[in-house]
Amino acid sequence: MTNPTTLADRAHEKPPFYRDATIVKWIIQVAVLALVLFSLFFLASEAGDNLRASNVPTDFNFLDVDPGIKVSEGIDTDPDTGGRALWVGMVNTIRMSIAGIAAATVLGVIIGLARLSSNWTVNKVGSIYIETIRNVPLLVQIYIWAAVLASLSSVNLDQGPIHGWVHLSNKGLSLPRVFISDGFYQWLVVMIFGALVARWVHKRQTAIHDATGHDTYPIGSGGGVLVVFAAIGWFVHPVFGFVGGWLDQVAELIDGTPEFGLQLVLSALFVGAAVLWIRSFLNQRRTPAGPAQLSDDDWFRMIFAGIGAGIGVFVVLIMWPGLSSWMINSSRDLFEVLGAKFGDGRDGAPFDAMRPNVVKPGNFANYGPNGLNLTIGFAAVFFGVVLYTAAFIGEIVRGGILAIPKGQTEAAAAVGLRRSTQLRMVILPQAIRIILPPVGNQYLNLAKNTSLAIAVGYSDLVQVGQTIGNQTGKPLPVFAIWMLFYLAVSLTISVVVNFFNVRLKIVER
Amino acid sequence: MSEESGVALESATEDDIDDQPMLKPEEPSLPPGEWVQKNLFSSVFNSVLTILTIVVMAFAVRGLLNYIFSEERVWSAPATNARLILTFAYPESQYARVWVTVGLLAVLAGTSIGLWAQWAGVSAKKLCFWSMNLGSGILLAIVLTQPGVHRDAAGEVLRDADSAVLRKSFATAMSDRLVWWIVGLAFIGAGLLAWNWLGEMRRRTIRVPSSALIFGSLGLIILSLWIVNYGHYAFSDGEFIAISGRTVASTTKQPWTVMWLILVGSFFLGRRISQSQRAVSVKGLMNLAWLLSPFIIYWVILRDPSIDYSHVWTTDLPIFLAFAIGGGAILWLLSYPGIGEAGRLAGVGLVVVAIFQFAAAFTGWYPMLQKARISFVVLALVGLAASNFSGERSQRVRFVGVWVVLMALLHYFATVMNSPATVDVVSENFTGGLTVTLFVTALTLMISFPLGVVLALGRTSSLPIFRIMSTAYIESIRGVPLITILFFFSNILPLFLPDGMDIAEFAAIILGYSLFSAAYLAENVRGGLQAIRRGQYEAADALGLTSPQRTSFIVLPQALRISIPPLVGQVIGTFKETSLIAIIGGFDLLRIGNQVIPAQTQFLGIKRENLLIVAAMYWLITFAISKYSMRLERRLGVGER
Amino acid sequence: MSFSDAHSPISDDLASRRDMIVCDNVNKWYGDFQALKDVSATIKEQEVVVVLGPSGSGKSTWIRCINRLEVHQKGMIAVDGVELSNDLRNIEKIRSEVGMVFQQFNLFPHLTVIDNITLAPRWVRKLPKSDADARARALLDRVGIPEQADKYPGQLSGGQQQRVAIARALAMEPNVMLFDEPTSALDPEMIKEVLDVMKGLAESGMTMMVVTHEMGFAREVADRIIFMEEGEIVEVGTPEHFFTDPTEDRTKLFLSQIL
Numbered sequence A: 001m002t003n004p005t006t007l008a009d010r011a012h013e014k015p016p017f018y019r020d021a022t023i024v025k026w027i028i029q030v031a032v033l034a035l036v037l038f039s040l041f042f043l044a045s046e047a048g049d050n051l052r053a054s055n056v057p058t059d060f061n062f063l064d065v066d067p068g069i070k071v072s073e074g075i076d077t078d079p080d081t082g083g084r085a086l087w088v089g090m091v092n093t094i095r096m097s098i099a100g101i102a103a104a105t106v107l108g109v110i111i112g113l114a115r116l117s118s119n120w121t122v123n124k125v126g127s128i129y130i131e132t133i134r135n136v137p138l139l140v141q142i143y144i145w146a147a148v149l150a151s152l153s154s155v156n157l158d159q160g161p162i163h164g165w166v167h168l169s170n171k172g173l174s175l176p177r178v179f180i181s182d183g184f185y186q187w188l189v190v191m192i193f194g195a196l197v198a199r200w201v202h203k204r205q206t207a208i209h210d211a212t213g214h215d216t217y218p219i220g221s222g223g224g225v226l227v228v229f230a231a232i233g234w235f236v237h238p239v240f241g242f243v244g245g246w247l248d249q250v251a252e253l254i255d256g257t258p259e260f261g262l263q264l265v266l267s268a269l270f271v272g273a274a275v276l277w278i279r280s281f282l283n284q285r286r287t288p289a290g291p292a293q294l295s296d297d298d299w300f301r302m303i304f305a306g307i308g309a310g311i312g313v314f315v316v317l318i319m320w321p322g323l324s325s326w327m328i329n330s331s332r333d334l335f336e337v338l339g340a341k342f343g344d345g346r347d348g349a350p351f352d353a354m355r356p357n358v359v360k361p362g363n364f365a366n367y368g369p370n371g372l373n374l375t376i377g378f379a380a381v382f383f384g385v386v387l388y389t390a391a392f393i394g395e396i397v398r399g400g401i402l403a404i405p406k407g408q409t410e411a412a413a414a415v416g417l418r419r420s421t422q423l424r425m426v427i428l429p430q431a432i433r434i435i436l437p438p439v440g441n442q443y444l445n446l447a448k449n450t451s452l453a454i455a456v457g458y459s460d461l462v463q464v465g466q467t468i469g470n471q472t473g474k475p476l477p478v479f480a481i482w483m484l485f486y487l488a489v490s491l492t493i494s495v496v497v498n499f500f501n502v503r504l505k506i507v508e509r
Numbered sequence B: 001m002s003e004e005s006g007v008a009l010e011s012a013t014e015d016d017i018d019d020q021p022m023l024k025p026e027e028p029s030l031p032p033g034e035w036v037q038k039n040l041f042s043s044v045f046n047s048v049l050t051i052l053t054i055v056v057m058a059f060a061v062r063g064l065l066n067y068i069f070s071e072e073r074v075w076s077a078p079a080t081n082a083r084l085i086l087t088f089a090y091p092e093s094q095y096a097r098v099w100v101t102v103g104l105l106a107v108l109a110g111t112s113i114g115l116w117a118q119w120a121g122v123s124a125k126k127l128c129f130w131s132m133n134l135g136s137g138i139l140l141a142i143v144l145t146q147p148g149v150h151r152d153a154a155g156e157v158l159r160d161a162d163s164a165v166l167r168k169s170f171a172t173a174m175s176d177r178l179v180w181w182i183v184g185l186a187f188i189g190a191g192l193l194a195w196n197w198l199g200e201m202r203r204r205t206i207r208v209p210s211s212a213l214i215f216g217s218l219g220l221i222i223l224s225l226w227i228v229n230y231g232h233y234a235f236s237d238g239e240f241i242a243i244s245g246r247t248v249a250s251t252t253k254q255p256w257t258v259m260w261l262i263l264v265g266s267f268f269l270g271r272r273i274s275q276s277q278r279a280v281s282v283k284g285l286m287n288l289a290w291l292l293s294p295f296i297i298y299w300v301i302l303r304d305p306s307i308d309y310s311h312v313w314t315t316d317l318p319i320f321l322a323f324a325i326g327g328g329a330i331l332w333l334l335s336y337p338g339i340g341e342a343g344r345l346a347g348v349g350l351v352v353v354a355i356f357q358f359a360a361a362f363t364g365w366y367p368m369l370q371k372a373r374i375s376f377v378v379l380a381l382v383g384l385a386a387s388n389f390s391g392e393r394s395q396r397v398r399f400v401g402v403w404v405v406l407m408a409l410l411h412y413f414a415t416v417m418n419s420p421a422t423v424d425v426v427s428e429n430f431t432g433g434l435t436v437t438l439f440v441t442a443l444t445l446m447i448s449f450p451l452g453v454v455l456a457l458g459r460t461s462s463l464p465i466f467r468i469m470s471t472a473y474i475e476s477i478r479g480v481p482l483i484t485i486l487f488f489f490s491n492i493l494p495l496f497l498p499d500g501m502d503i504a505e506f507a508a509i510i511l512g513y514s515l516f517s518a519a520y521l522a523e524n525v526r527g528g529l530q531a532i533r534r535g536q537y538e539a540a541d542a543l544g545l546t547s548p549q550r551t552s553f554i555v556l557p558q559a560l561r562i563s564i565p566p567l568v569g570q571v572i573g574t575f576k577e578t579s580l581i582a583i584i585g586g587f588d589l590l591r592i593g594n595q596v597i598p599a600q601t602q603f604l605g606i607k608r609e610n611l612l613i614v615a616a617m618y619w620l621i622t623f624a625i626s627k628y629s630m631r632l633e634r635r636l637g638v639g640e641r
Numbered sequence C: 001m002s003f004s005d006a007h008s009p010i011s012d013d014l015a016s017r018r019d020m021i022v023c024d025n026v027n028k029w030y031g032d033f034q035a036l037k038d039v040s041a042t043i044k045e046q047e048v049v050v051v052l053g054p055s056g057s058g059k060s061t062w063i064r065c066i067n068r069l070e071v072h073q074k075g076m077i078a079v080d081g082v083e084l085s086n087d088l089r090n091i092e093k094i095r096s097e098v099g100m101v102f103q104q105f106n107l108f109p110h111l112t113v114i115d116n117i118t119l120a121p122r123w124v125r126k127l128p129k130s131d132a133d134a135r136a137r138a139l140l141d142r143v144g145i146p147e148q149a150d151k152y153p154g155q156l157s158g159g160q161q162q163r164v165a166i167a168r169a170l171a172m173e174p175n176v177m178l179f180d181e182p183t184s185a186l187d188p189e190m191i192k193e194v195l196d197v198m199k200g201l202a203e204s205g206m207t208m209m210v211v212t213h214e215m216g217f218a219r220e221v222a223d224r225i226i227f228m229e230e231g232e233i234v235e236v237g238t239p240e241h242f243f244t245d246p247t248e249d250r251t252k253l254f255l256s257q258i259l
Ligand SMILES: Nc1ncnc2c1ncn2[C@@H]1O[C@H](COP(=O)(O)OP(=O)(O)O)[C@@H](O)[C@H]1O
Pocket: C030, C033, C035, C053, C054, C055, C056, C057, C058, C059, C060, C061, C062
């Protein structure tokens, strides 16, 4: 019926656009994208109008002016700029997250092991713990802790100066404080060298172990090198005072950079990224038989990559020309600040420590600035997130270990490994690979949950930001800062967890 | 509602297995001596561990019991404010509305349980054990509890053994204890007796239907309202009432008794229906009723909008009719089986027009109500997919019918939401307490579910722009804490809205929760989508199904079924997360316990008691859902085909 | 490119029939790896072609290209005079005119047997439900399992599932049926029931392209056998020619290993 020859000719006929699978696909995508962008644009323009009408500023000026607030605890309780106040909040969030993650991990593993125990009572206690904690909202638990701690008024601060290392009262907990002192940055330079040497030693010892089979303790010797450097650096660090001069020179160099130059460099980066991507894309599509076989779909992808780069260039050059000068100024400032940490008068120890003290400026006594003062708020949030997260980690640990087939234990026993060695060498390495990703997720949750601190007045980023936002009437920029900070925290945690995950996988092979 | 339909699918084949034994074999039980030996004292280390744990636990439980029964505790604070905790300051004169709501839910719940439940029942053996355990628990608690500290009227602790007050107080304490001794022993005795009796009759494996157990224990609790002297604590017309030594107020026990009767009555009704021919259609109706109930209850019953009828006649109704009739006609045409490419072209045309009319909104070309604009976009999207769902006449009728219902709901709720409430509730236009907690949970889940499914499809799509958009959305939402999103929606969102458009704080909060929850939901659904084998897609393609058809008939039904366990987890998560309303200024369950009650002059600063009661309420609900999800998981695992 | 050359001895009867599947120098790459190399073949109406070849030789890839489950990058494929291109109309047409049966059955586990079969007729062919049901029951009768209509796939044996899959493909009333190792996932005792259904189908005059390792079926049912290796068509011929007197060394080697 059909003549094959004419069919072959027809192969080059293009269907009309509304029937072309590729084009229809892209039309739909672009249409939906347009709808979404239009909606966002619509809302944003309305917001712009409303904000102008109601005189709500959207700029970031508040970062540089006195916020007029005090922060209840942290590295600086009376910050002189809004930016500084937010920075105090960020440090508090990070501090809470790190402390919480460490404690929750320990408690979580203990609970997981309890749930695996063959001992009935231990097992039951573990499961009661999990079922109780997991099913009550974290915020309720934090409030309960805060209420319980607030009723703890056993210690009277009026009784004169306190002695000792630890002090607990309804004002909170005061611990000895270790802090960075004069010589820290110079000492840090020594430690960078130390880390390089330690790394080299570690590698060398490993190589020797592999080659000869002798015990060479690579980790121990690497750690030893670090300790030695730390100790020596404690005394010799003033030698590195000259680094300050270098940093100042870098700052000058940055200051001399023309704005337009940086704009060009940034644009070139965008364009370069797009070109590189397209090149690797073309390489992927290349077949041995000849040049790349590109479908229409591929063309569209490349065009959109180009559009993306174009948007980047547009932002840098036209939409936000201030960006480059901001980048220049802030990196110059960074180097200047760093430079000032070196050189004259910085011969002291890198660290210093102080014990808790009590002051009584007015009618009420309170912990003085010497100690590391943890408020009731800190304790409530800390107990809350740690106990809560530990319940989830416990379940994950239990699930991970149960997921290892029984045959593994039996095989390990069959080759004569002792029970502890079985656990250490066979079960745990496998279980950890199952456990780590969900536990990483729990770490993320913990970091995000610390934001509930606002409920009990612990000055984390959200609490400080909310106060500043209300004070200055600039909720929008504060919201942007929150977003960026938490995205950075999430990213950091997932990168760290991923790093260990990959490492473990390689070790296992 | 996904799990609802999942259950429906299974119960179509098995009808009533209430009295059938579970598929899981029961653990072979050891004699008590061996059990103790094996589980508690298998080695020296284990023995030490056991004893240590028991001692520590005994002290902990003792501390807790003393804390709870200490006379310093003001349990009358939550008791007096029970109404506040449940509904916040809902006006007393309008309370009938609350009872109508509870009654409706009782009808729905009872009927659904009757229709769907396939509980395995509890074996008599287990019941005996429960009874004995409960009895021993009570005895243990009495032994561990201290006989309390006694104070005189001035609040000084009494130490003098001759004090008449102390003697009297001690005597009361002892008689209370005696009652509990008797109760504990009675439970143990009943368990033992039943155990022996059933053993003689060789009927220990006989099963008691779970429904009887649940309704029975609910009934017992309600009966106790009539008998036990819980005391009458309340605020009535602002007046503080505290009468101990009598039963609760009749305005409490009478309605709850009626509710229990309604619940049980509708259970039997559901049972009847499930055995009749109409079971399937009634089940469909029940699903729809559940789906609509939160909206109707919230906006129609609890809020009673005062609708501006002149506006309805002149604006709302005409717009609705235009879209229902005009849109329906367009969809009728587009779903004509033979329409082919013309349909596709018309669909694309509709979308283009929709984009333009949407874009015109902010160029100010022509004024148009937001409702109409949004309806137009919905129409265009439905129209684009219309040809995929065309078919015989009845199919097209159903298609257009669904459209009309969708429009009706959309326009109805848009109108109702923008009308002021008739029921005047303190601050804002929503109630509070447990009510608001439950409503936020329900509405959030209903709104975020479709959104989450769409996002999951986008993220797994082969179309790069969709994938990038969905991924960016999901990841940025998941990267930030919920509280910041809620702040955004309660503080910042109002700034974004055009003039004349207002959003109630309640709606803003729900929007915030929904958009947040959708990102997590999407990840759960994505898990299900990824579990579907490639062969399923290929088979659908090879049959000539279009990709919307492939998604809705093949991929989603399977993916959602796989995702049921994590989705139930998400329900629990959302329920717990509603407690954050307390931070952003709503009067939810938690806020009332933590701030409202401690601010009352009678209970100034009383926090811990309320918080513990609130925690217990959260715990009960969450624990119930998670137990249910475990059962569901097990059954899905067993029923794996 | 001339198309008239007969790749193989085709009987006069066959030559006069119309072309059902035409492949002209079809090439396909997976990245650097070339899975199909200049594959050309013409399959006539009512012809039964069996494709043989070692594992990984590109049989599945080819057969899936014909249904556009895979997209070929060079060359031309036409089914019943419709060329496979980016044209949505053609893709829809070919998908609903070519039935496909997979090695792993790929039945939809959440639908009953009858729903599996009626899904596509109802939503693609837009048949009323009653007609689709009637047709499905007739087909189930034809593949020998009328009593299983209301069960779920998971409740059936492998052989029954594959027969449902065949019925599902036939429900679209295709002009061509493609089979990709339909019996490879089956226990030996179930293979025959599926092959019998396929034989019946061949006798009824269906155009079929079958990838299989069942030599008995190839010998008995095939009009032509195509032998592939490393993405190329090595030899084409009638079963007689192929099994008794193959020309190519590679074919001989393959046959010596398999027989
Ligand atoms: N999706 C794919 N990506 C990369 N290589 C593939 C893919 N599918 C098949 N191949 C390769 O193409 C070759 C042909 O595969 P296939 O057609 O399945 O062979 P056959 O069906 O003859 O066993 C094999 O070498 C296989 O590894």
